Amino acid sequence: MTNTWDLLGEAASTAIRYRETLPDRPVAESGDAAAIQAAFGGALPDAPCPPRQVLDELRRAAEGGLVATAGPRFFGFVTGGSLPSATAADILAAGWDQCAGLTVASPAAAAAEQCAGEWLKDLLGLPATASTGFVIGGQSANTVGLAAARHHLCAEAGWDVERDGLAGAPPVRIVASVERHATIDRSLRLLGFGTAAVEEVPAGPNGALDVAALAGVLARGGPAIVCLQAGNVNTGACDDLRAGCSLVRDHGGWSHVDGAFGLWAAASPRTASLVDGIELADSWATDGHKWLNVPYDSGFAFCARPEVHSAAVSYTAPYLVAEGATMGPADFTLESSRRARGFAVWAALRELGRDGVAALVDRCCALARRFAAALAAGGAEIANDVVLNQVLVRFGDDARTDRIADGVRREGTCWLSGTTWRGRRYLRVSVSNFSTTSDDIDRSAEAVLRVAASV
Ligand SMILES: *Cc1c(COP(=O)(O)O)cnc(C)c1O
Numbered sequence: 001m002t003n004t005w006d007l008l009g010e011a012a013s014t015a016i017r018y019r020e021t022l023p024d025r026p027v028a029e030s031g032d033a034a035a036i037q038a039a040f041g042g043a044l045p046d047a048p049c050p051p052r053q054v055l056d057e058l059r060r061a062a063e064g065g066l067v068a069t070a071g072p073r074f075f076g077f078v079t080g081g082s083l084p085s086a087t088a089a090d091i092l093a094a095g096w097d098q099c100a101g102l103t104v105a106s107p108a109a110a111a112a113e114q115c116a117g118e119w120l121k122d123l124l125g126l127p128a129t130a131s132t133g134f135v136i137g138g139q140s141a142n143t144v145g146l147a148a149a150r151h152h153l154c155a156e157a158g159w160d161v162e163r164d165g166l167a168g169a170p171p172v173r174i175v176a177s178v179e180r181h182a183t184i185d186r187s188l189r190l191l192g193f194g195t196a197a198v199e200e201v202p203a204g205p206n207g208a209l210d211v212a213a214l215a216g217v218l219a220r221g222g223p224a225i226v227c228l229q230a231g232n233v234n235t236g237a238c239d240d241l242r243a244g245c246s247l248v249r250d251h252g253g254w255s256h257v258d259g260a261f262g263l264w265a266a267a268s269p270r271t272a273s274l275v276d277g278i279e280l281a282d283s284w285a286t287d288g289h290k291w292l293n294v295p296y297d298s299g300f301a302f303c304a305r306p307e308v309h310s311a312a313v314s315y316t317a318p319y320l321v322a323e324g325a326t327m328g329p330a331d332f333t334l335e336s337s338r339r340a341r342g343f344a345v346w347a348a349l350r351e352l353g354r355d356g357v358a359a360l361v362d363r364c365c366a367l368a369r370r371f372a373a374a375l376a377a378g379g380a381e382i383a384n385d386v387v388l389n390q391v392l393v394r395f396g397d398d399a400r401t402d403r404i405a406d407g408v409r410r411e412g413t414c415w416l417s418g419t420t421w422r423g424r425r426y427l428r429v430s431v432s433n434f435s436t437t438s439d440d441i442d443r444s445a446e447a448v449l450r451v452a453a454s455v
Helices: 004-021 033-040 051-063 084-096 107-124 138-156 182-190 211-219 241-251 262-267 306-313 318-323 342-377 398-411 438-454
Strands: 131-135 173-177 198-201 224-229 254-258 283-287 299-303 390-394 417-421 424-430
Touching: 004 051, 004 084, 033 051, 084 342, 107 131, 107 262, 107 299, 107 342, 131 138, 131 306, 138 182, 138 224, 138 254, 138 283, 138 299, 138 306, 173 211, 198 211, 211 224, 211 241, 224 241, 241 254, 262 283, 262 342, 299 306, 342 390, 342 424, 342 438, 398 417, 398 424, 398 438
Parallel strands: 173 198, 173 224, 224 254, 254 283
Antiparallel strands: 131 299, 283 299, 390 424, 417 424
16 A cells, blocks of 8 residues: 555645746756657556555656656746645645536535636636536636627527537628737637637737727627737737727627637736726626736636636536536536645635735836847847737848747746737747746846847
């Protein structure tokens, strides 16, 4: 028998020791791809293995391939860290091993989500009557929101899309910015609209949708699902939600806001004006694992019309009927069985409180501006107006910019991803981690400039 104390205690100690190294360890992985694969590889073993040995083998195999994404100098993608309480809560969620899809299977998981959902709507300025689904992330939240939109516009035209599908359905227009996130396209593929259905609206200089152009596109036809954005993944720009949602309302359409990280601007008085009018939308998607700094996987699908939300994605089966089978957590997400991700969300919100979330947002934005200023002083071009936590950096031309991105990752002080925006290559800085300090920013900017000087 394996001693459970030893095994889980050892796993927790390993995680603690790893996290203690985050401020200092090189950010990128230390092994090469082949070595990392080889460490896990080989044929499927025939014989069982004691859990303690499994843990040892896993630790050794993973070490060379771990990226310090949870650390203070990882600025790639839009990657939050994980707050102490949220990490601890996630360890408990693994230990408790609750199935959060059904209220009867875990009243505690359902209650934590219920409470955290109310807190989130309050914090993000969403209507208190909106429904909340605890999904895997922004991708899933966009799919849920657009499924609700599809249900609503089809029902308005007298069509039951859940029963009859889209073949032969009344036409539903899809309108979105040219600068929408790629996950919107994947959601449209999965929902049967296809990506060719998108009627594109141009964007302004910093990447926010051109509202006058939206008015023109809407005037050309019938009711539309309109995808708006809070937080352009390249520039951080937010669409004018008050004007955009009002236009969509007047036109009889459905506005969905992809606010994977940008919706969190609502949580601070200093940035809330960027998402003014947010409450006028019909559905919203955001992430917990980005700016709220809870562990992966965690996102939220909110809908102004709970009955539309559940009509679009609810499900039932004979063996679930005893539960009542309506309006349980699984009626608002795409998953049936899933882990209790609400515990970590509840814990993060409890740790930070309203003031702590606002301070986290403000600090990340201030540090993004500090990073931009330091790089600009060192001769880099900053391509965007740094309105939020994203910075686009360019050194001369595309090839040099890409070489510098590679060099920075190899150098190890910090980690930046590259991106293509409007046909040109950039380094993309996203400051999204609660533990990043101004010293981390200064060290990182120096490292980037040092690498640039050598390329
Ligand atoms: C990250 C992001 C998404 C996708 O979210 P995931 O959590 O990766 O599924 C969607 N939209 C925007 C604007 C994002 O930044």
